[in-house]
Amino acid sequence: MNEGEYTWYPGCSLLGNAKSYDTTTRQVFELLGLSLKELDDWNCCGTAAYSGMPLKRAIALSGRNLALAGNIGKDMATACPACYKVLLTAQNYMSENKLLKEEVCAVLREAGVEYTNGVPVRHILDILVNDVGEQKIKAAVKNPLKDLQVACYYGCQIVRPYALFDDREDPQTMDRLLKWCGATSVPFSLKTRCCGAMLMSTETDVAVELSYQILETARRAGADCVATACPLCLMNLDGYQDRMPQVRGRMHMPVVYFTQLLAYAFGIPVNKLELERNLEPVDDLIAKLEGGAVNV
Amino acid sequence: MSETNGSPEIKKDEPRIGVYVCHCGTNIAGYLDVNKVAEGAGALPNVVVSRDYKYMCSSMGQELIENDIKEFGLNRVVVSACSPTLHEKTFRAACSRAGMNQYQFQMANIREHCSWVTKDYAKATEKAMRIVSAATHRVARNRALEERKVTIKPATLVIGGGIAGIEAALTIANAGKKVYLLEREPSIGGRMAYFDKTFPTLDCAACILTPKMSEAANHPNIELLAYCELEELSGYLGNFKAKIRKKARYIDEDLCVGCGNCWEVCPQWRSSEAVKKRKAGVKVFHHEATISPMGSCYIPTLQAVPKLPVIEKDTCIHFKTGKCNKCLEACTLGAVNFDQQDTYRDIEVGTIIVATGTKVFDAARVKELGWGRLPNVITSQEFEILCNASGPTGGQILMENGEPPKSVAILHCVGSRDENYNVHCSRVCCMYSLKIAHLVREKLDADVFEFYIDMRTPGKGFEEFYHRVMDEGVIMIRGRGAAVSDVPFTPEEEGKLMVEAEDTLLGMRRRVPVDMVILAVGLEPQEDAMDLGRMLGVSCGMSGFFIERHPKLAPAMTMAEGIFLAGTCQGPKDIPDSVAQAGAAAGQALALMDQGEVSVEGFFAEVAEDACSGCRTCVPLCPYRAIDFITDKNVARVNPALCQACGTCVAACPSSAITGQGYSDDQLVAELDGALLPLSDLFEEPEPVGAPGGGV
Numbered sequence: 006m007n008e009g010e011y012t013w014y015p016g017c018s019l020l021g022n023a024k025s026y027d028t029t030t031r032q033v034f035e036l037l038g039l040s041l042k043e044l045d046d047w048n049c050c051g052t053a054a055y056s057g058m059p060l061k062r063a064i065a066l067s068g069r070n071l072a073l074a075g076n077i078g079k080d081m082a083t084a085c086p087a088c089y090k091v092l093l094t095a096q097n098y099m100s101e102n103k104l105l106k107e108e109v110c111a112v113l114r115e116a117g118v119e120y121t122n123g124v125p126v127r128h129i130l131d132i133l134v135n136d137v138g139e140q141k142i143k144a145a146v147k148n149p150l151k152d153l154q155v156a157c158y159y160g161c162q163i164v165r166p167y168a169l170f171d172d173r174e175d176p177q178t179m180d181r182l183l184k185w186c187g188a189t190s191v192p193f194s195l196k197t198r199c200c201g202a203m204l205m206s207t208e209t210d211v212a213v214e215l216s217y218q219i220l221e222t223a224r225r226a227g228a229d230c231v232a233t234a235c236p237l238c239l240m241n242l243d244g245y246q247d248r249m250p251q252v253r254g255r256m257h258m259p260v261v262y263f264t265q266l267l268a269y270a271f272g273i274p275v276n277k278l279e280l281e282r283n284l285e286p287v288d289d290l291i292a293k294l295e296g297g298a299v300n301v
Numbered sequence: 302m303s304e305t306n307g308s309p310e311i312k313k314d315e316p317r318i319g320v321y322v323c324h325c326g327t328n329i330a331g332y333l334d335v336n337k338v339a340e341g342a343g344a345l346p347n348v349v350v351s352r353d354y355k356y357m358c359s360s361m362g363q364e365l366i367e368n369d370i371k372e373f374g375l376n377r378v379v380v381s382a383c384s385p386t387l388h389e390k391t392f393r394a395a396c397s398r399a400g401m402n403q404y405q406f407q408m409a410n411i412r413e414h415c416s417w418v419t420k421d422y423a424k425a426t427e428k429a430m431r432i433v434s435a436a437t438h439r440v441a442r443n444r445a446l447e448e449r450k451v452t453i454k455p456a457t458l459v460i461g462g463g464i465a466g467i468e469a470a471l472t473i474a475n476a477g478k479k480v481y482l483l484e485r486e487p488s489i490g491g492r493m494a495y496f497d498k499t500f501p502t503l504d505c506a507a508c509i510l511t512p513k514m515s516e517a518a519n520h521p522n523i524e525l526l527a528y529c530e531l532e533e534l535s536g537y538l539g540n541f542k543a544k545i546r547k548k549a550r551y552i553d554e555d556l557c558v559g560c561g562n563c564w565e566v567c568p569q570w571r572s573s574e575a576v577k578k579r580k581a582g583v584k585v586f587h588h589e590a591t592i593s594p595m596g597s598c599y600i601p602t603l604q605a606v607p608k609l610p611v612i613e614k615d616t617c618i619h620f621k622t623g624k625c626n627k628c629l630e631a632c633t634l635g636a637v638n639f640d641q642q643d644t645y646r647d648i649e650v651g652t653i654i655v656a657t658g659t660k661v662f663d664a665a666r667v668k669e670l671g672w673g674r675l676p677n678v679i680t681s682q683e684f685e686i687l688c689n690a691s692g693p694t695g696g697q698i699l700m701e702n703g704e705p706p707k708s709v710a711i712l713h714c715v716g717s718r719d720e721n722y723n724v725h726c727s728r729v730c731c732m733y734s735l736k737i738a739h740l741v742r743e744k745l746d747a748d749v750f751e752f753y754i755d756m757r758t759p760g761k762g763f764e765e766f767y768h769r770v771m772d773e774g775v776i777m778i779r780g781r782g783a784a785v786s787d788v789p790f791t792p793e794e795e796g797k798l799m800v801e802a803e804d805t806l807l808g809m810r811r812r813v814p815v816d817m818v819i820l821a822v823g824l825e826p827q828e829d830a831m832d833l834g835r836m837l838g839v840s841c842g843m844s845g846f847f848i849e850r851h852p853k854l855a856p857a858m859t860m861a862e863g864i865f866l867a868g869t870c871q872g873p874k875d876i877p878d879s880v881a882q883a884g885a886a887a888g889q890a891l892a893l894m895d896q897g898e899v900s901v902e903g904f905f906a907e908v909a910e911d912a913c914s915g916c917r918t919c920v921p922l923c924p925y926r927a928i929d930f931i932t933d934k935n936v937a938r939v940n941p942a943l944c945q946a947c948g949t950c951v952a953a954c955p956s957s958a959i960t961g962q963g964y965s966d967d968q969l970v971a972e973l974d975g976a977l978l979p980l981s982d983l984f985e986e987p988e989p990v991g992a993p994g995g996g997v
């Protein structure tokens with residue numbers, strides 16, 4: 006593997022609703038001196054919906070991305086937990102099921118793609134903590150996130166079913182990253198609790214309740230914002246706060262990508278973080294960040 | 302077959318083998334062709350007679366062997382049936398009765414090693430044939446050996462001073478034998494010492510336990526080794542040698558009278574707010590219970606036996622700074638001694654009873670249940686202490702704010718029946734949860750909800766108790782408690798703990814707000830069970846508990862001769878079962894010791910003196926110090942009385958001068974030859990129809 010060079014698999018969300026995640030990830034990698042080269046001609050990973058299809062089809066879809074990236078030979082970085090999970094699953098099926106692998110390879114060959122041995126699929130949290138590490142992150146910090154209380158929310162897919170680089174129940178990588186940037190991570194027990202995911206569109210009441218638990222726990226822990234690594238989580242947590250129970254008044258909890266906070270800490274101005282894409286107003290958070298910066 | 306009744310003319314050492322293939326009902330016969338195996342065996346060299354029979358271990362089966370030995374003049378027997386651990390002794394005895402040397406018997410295991418694990422009928426038959434052939438080839442070379450006698454020291458080491466250990470110790474001591482009762486905690490009494498009431502009779506745990514504790518302490522035949530660890534164990538059945546480390550208490554046992562002056566003044570009470578509020582009552586608790594406000598100088602319970610405090614070096618201020626000395630000053634008898642050191646001693650015993658108990662599941666591992674994070678989520682263990690009349694609240698059930706709860710939820714199966722933690726059922730939790738429910742209802746006007754998967758109440762009076770508790774108005778919800786949340790959805794939920802579960806009877810999600818949650822934590826093997834097992838030669842099963850010799854027929858024995866099991870170290874069980882097993886273990890240990898000496902296997906190592914080069918390689922290797930070096934002859938010699946037939950010297954001898962009796966090279970090579978015989982030799986080709994001649 007070439008050190009500091011990664012193949013970037015953005016996935017569909019990062020081109021659409023999670024554009025700010027894409028932008029800030031690229032900024033963060035650039036500021037750390039890492040190369041992040043987008044995979045040429047990538048396709049959708051299939052996400053949860055396509056996993057329900059006959060196995061061969063679902064695996065072939067992700068297999069194509071793995072094959073393309075495998076030919077480049079650099080670790081494939083991804084930010085979306087769904088892409089991460091689906092690509093890992095495909096990889097696992099391919100290495101454990103010889104018959105399936107042969108069938109998928111045949112399908113891919115017809116499409117003109119040669120699958121060799123796949124490629125290491127890495128989540129950016131893993132890369133930032135384990136490849137880059139504390140020293141380099143701390144050295145890159147220009148605006149420490151002083152006084153910022155963050156609840157680190159990982160969502161369910163980064164550590165399930167494969168807990169490759171972090172704990173299944175109590176992951177720590179995001180907490181460590183943000184601490185290195187000067188923030189405080191509040192004690193937060195629902196780090197990997199489900200936000201409701203796709204149920205938000207079909208069983209809205211159920212999903213709103215789940216999202217509410219996460220935000221209310223963060224609020225009670227004294228968080229200024231919730232940092233997440235997942236586009237779908239952000240959408241659910243951010244978009245439905247007006248429909249949540251109002252035991253302690255209406256919820257106003259800013260939910261941001263952890264990369265937005267990193268980018269800010271590394272010196273990217275607040276107006277370049279695309280925070281305006283959030284549905285819930287983030288003025289308080291911005292005030293807090295800017296106030297902190299002034300105080301430095 | 303020319304030789305029939307009377308006195309057959311046989312050369313003395315010519316092997317005459319009988320082979321018996323057991324059906325084991327359908328356990329073997331249902332999976333392979335026992336007829337064919339018996340027939341094939343009949344064609345093997347030296348086999349005089351071969352038969353198959355439904356149940357070889359029955360008295361009829363045994364008589365069959367005995368009669369054949371007499372009738373055909375057999376001097377070798379192979380029984381091809383189950384595992385030798387089950388019936389080798391049975392058949393050896395049958396052979397002995399008929400006048401054959403029992404070591405010329407060989408067991409061929411075609412059940413565990415074959416019929417139970419080999420699916421294909423034809424393949425299983427072939428494999429069984431090979432196993433039988435191997436045993437038959439081997440047995441022809443089995444020499445007649447004699448059993449050896451070992452003397453048994455009339456003393457027992459009981460490891461663990463909980464209720465099982467105490468019971469075993471008292472039984473043996475009452476029979477007039479010496480007992481060393483070893484306990485690593487400062488006091489004996491084990492887990493039961495922290496219970497308030499016991500199910501289903503609801504008698505006071507302390508009232509039935511403490512008399513036994515003091516009886517054990519005062520018994521002339523029991524020597525209490527409290528606050529001691531087993532460091533090393535050597536020896537074998539009848540002659541074990543144990544090295545015991547007595548841990549420094551920093552209290553002079555001869556001077557201390559247990560007045561309490563020292564522990565009252567220790568400033569190291571753990572100082573959480575909750576603890577301060579609860580401090581009103583008695584202050585002293587077990588360290589496993591987190592609501593215990595415990596100083597560095599403490600006594601485990603006020604009923605501790607021996608009634609001596611102990612100073613915990615790790616937390617004591619004196620050992621860190623040399624200052625404080627409050628306890629030293631408070632003790633008017635001068636019993637506090639910071640210079641005390643660990644001391645060591647060796648003891649010799651004939652038998653050992655392992656009663657090391659369990660540890661309770663660490664509830665912090667199930668993060669979603671909130672223990673250690675949410676106030677008023679406590680474990681059942683903590684509830685016992687809270688409810689205990691000599692507990693911190695004097696037996697009142699109080700929340701952290703000092704108020705009694707108005708509603709309580711009890712969550713079953715925490716850490717049990719859960720693939721993430723322990724697959725096993727901890728067996729006691731359903732019943733103790735019902736007991737807790739009863740105690741809450743008795744003491745408070747509170748709603749009690751039990752969240753259970755299945756209600757498991759198989760014991761005398763247990764189901765009746767379950768009905769009684771239901772009649773008392775406890776609300777049963779069939780569904781595992783999935784999560785405890787302190788995040789309210791409605792104003793009514795504010796300040797409550799919400800238990801979430803899937804009610805499998807109603808088929809719906811439940812969310813029940815309560816004031817207090819009690820987690821019914823399961824039982825796990827002790828953390829160091831494996832280490833102890835290694836020292837004793839007793840292995841641990843999948844779930845980590847010690848394995849008994851036979852799950853049904855020898856539940857208190859182990860594979861190691863002279864070492865027995867009692868109580869929860871063998872698997873989760875309640876007090877009556879622990880006590881019953883302790884009695885069984887004690888009885889079996891006594892039976893051995895009463896004989897004074899027992900026979901052990903005739904296997905031992907033997908040095909061929911003409912081949913011995915006198916290199917002395919073997920001498921230091923023998924773990925039982927059984928090898929002497931005869932200087933004037935310049936050879937090594939094994940003392941058969943001490944040899945345990947471990948084989949270490951056999952493998953080590955560079956001149957191949959040492960033979961393991963019963964496991965000689967020619968026996969093992971013959972066994973291999975038998976197993977690898979070409980198939981056509983094992984099965985005779987089926988005779989063409991109408992062909993002349995024929996087999997037996």
Ligand code: SF4
Nearest residue numbers: 567598617618619628
């Ligand atoms: S010297 Fe140690 S044990 Fe004694 S009172 Fe002080 S802290 Fe407690």
Ligand code: SF4
Nearest residue numbers: 923944945947948950
């Ligand atoms: S087999 Fe050898 S090493 Fe083992 S106990 Fe006997 S004499 Fe000692």
